[in-house]
Amino acid sequence: MALALCTCASCSPRTASSNSQASSLTGTVDIVTPTGNSAMSSNLPLNNWESIRSSLVKSLKTHGFVDSQISESHYSDLSAQINQIKRITNTYKAEKDKHPHTLIFAPHQPIKTSYATAIAQRFGDTVTQNTLNNDELEFDNLSDSQQDEYTSLHKQLASALKDAQDNGITVVLMSHKVPDFSENYFISFATAQSIARIQTDNLVRKLQLDKATIKNPQAIEIIIPLNVGAQFAQQLFSASWKILKPYYTTGVAFSPSGLLDANSTEDDWRNVSVPDDSADSISSALKVRLTSSDESSNNAIVNVDGILAFNDYIAQGAVSALTELGFTGSSAQVNPDVTLDSIIKKLSDNVDVHKQRVPQPNNSSTDDTNTTDSNSQDSQSTPYKKRNPQPNHTILTWPIVTGFGTYIDAIADIVNGKIWISSAEERNSVVSSIAALSRAICEKKTSPSQLEKSVPNIQNNTVTAPLFAVNSDNLKKTLLDTGYITPAEAGL
Structure with a gap:
């Protein structure tokens, strides 16, 4: 698959660069996330879906994947994400020469509530937001039509993901669980x-x-x-x-x-x-x-x-x-x-x-x-x-x-x-774990003992993103040396 960047409901694939080398891996990876916060704003959390996608693509290449094996897309609503998952599944169904395929997916919130927006803007795109249950105040605060839409979109999403699994695609969920669906692997970012x-x-x-x-x-x-x-x-x-x-x-x-x-x-x-x-x-x-x-x-x-x-x-x-x-x-x-x-x-x-x-x-x-x-x-x-x-x-x-x-x-x-x-979450660490997991899936080395050796921070099919604490003493080591911020952004 070609490397693609999608900003809304339609995608324009970008062909792999001409200097891409052939990979020894036979698998492919699709990354689908929300659009998320703007990386250009300085008054928002360091980690956002744009930085996660960019870092993950780089890490996948470090782990042996090439451009033609990676597809990347992001959307501003869950409905568009569901349609993209269906397209990915249908494309994979049509392939005669089946190869391991991994869907790395971070679901958008079904309804853009003020609460969900505040969590994303103040704590970060990747921070886990729990699914609302019928007996919770936040759900009760939704209008009847919003409640119906919330429930319907989750059902559609679970159905699309199950269909992907049934057709041989490995589903790796990031940040948010999906009701009535059992993912193959879960990437746990920060929680409350x-x-x-x-x-x-x-x-x-x-x-x-x-x-x-x-x-x-x-x-x-x-x-x-x-x-x-x-x-x-x-x-x-x-x-x-x-x-x-x-x-x-x-x-x-x-x-x-x-x-x-x-x-x-x-x-x-x-x-x-x-x-x-x-x-x-x-x-x-x-x-x-x-x-x-x-x-x-x-x-x-x-x-x-x-x-x-x-x-x-x-x-x-x-x-x-x-x-x-x-x-x-x-x-x-x-x-x-x-x-x-x-x-x-x-x-x-x-x-x-x-x-x-x-x-x-x-x-x-x-x-x-x-x-x-x-x-x-x-x-x-x-x-x-x-x-x-x-x-x-x-x-x-x-x-x-x-x-x-x-x-x-x-x-x-x-x-x-x-x-x-x-x-904040150690972005470089977690994307490296996701890339290592993707490689293990492609190589079909996914027994618990194999994953424990090859994938950092994994336990019971869940990768937990480590958090770092930063202050004036370790700012250079934690933020500058890792490339999270530039010296100019640090005021140096």
Whole structure:
């Protein structure tokens, strides 16, 4: 098949370049994805379907495929994708000399809801969005005609994919599962849960919560945007709270706003939600949460040690709000001996990070510390009661702020330490795994033991895209050396 690039419902094939060499492989590959976010925008997540397709084609060639064995197309709606799958299947049916053929397919959302759009724009094209069930709020919010269309398109898609399989095509799904269809292989990109875990794990270790004490608890705020839908928002909070709750229970972590405490559960995610992720919404929320309700403090702003923003757009809003509130410094001043590399090593090797806790500033008095401890106990016994800590710093020191997406527009804040980490899928790694899987399918070397040896990050026929965390310390290695961004985009 010729290499093709489709932008809508019709395709114009591009013949293989004249200098293409013959391949030792006999199989072919079709890549079909949504059109996705524009790669030209600097205020969107780093990974999008355009960059995935481009990187995957390059990796397929590295793994032995040539232009004539690769077909690439993208569409702006699911109906057009279904028609393309039918064309691929019919073309393969008509071939007399059958060869292994792989369909690498990322389904478009059946209905373009505001929730689906917000997830794609803020977290990325490739982030998994769950299928809506009839009993879920997002589905109920659709009109009757939209519900019918949603269900009908999924049935049509499942039928088209089953027909492809029945005719000998191996189906590799990316990002989203299809109801009533069993794919041959699945490529799992980031999920709400994995996005929350990588940020929360890194925050816990950077703040050294395992060494924190009740007399010196760490103040943490969580920001959950409602515009991504209840299901995605709840999954973000649930994954994060599973990690944080033990620290709230023991009193070594607390919420300055009092919106969360030791009695909070995964069902309390709405307590820390904001209506949307606009700058005004984030600013208003942080002003309210970080303003002491103690009458004697004259509405002073209290310090916060960490903010889980979950994506770079919210993180940038938090940076603006913190600056406006008078916070100074950068994340480099927070436990400076605990580096991102040491945290990554601990997460991968499960070894302790042997670092000492940075002491509190000298102007933190014993009385203030004891007051904080007492209030911690009060807040645990009274859920959602806003705490009234005395401001225990003369200076509002910059907290740890986390995000996801690695937006180009956020690079400056990452470099200067205003955003401590961003995170994203390791695109080069996952496309290499997909290419290796495609080669294994062509060579008919797909037993579990064979795949385990030849395909990185595969388990039980699922390839899981690893995530990276990036900050100013490892930006060159993580983003520049990998080719994800250019020096100019990094402001270098």
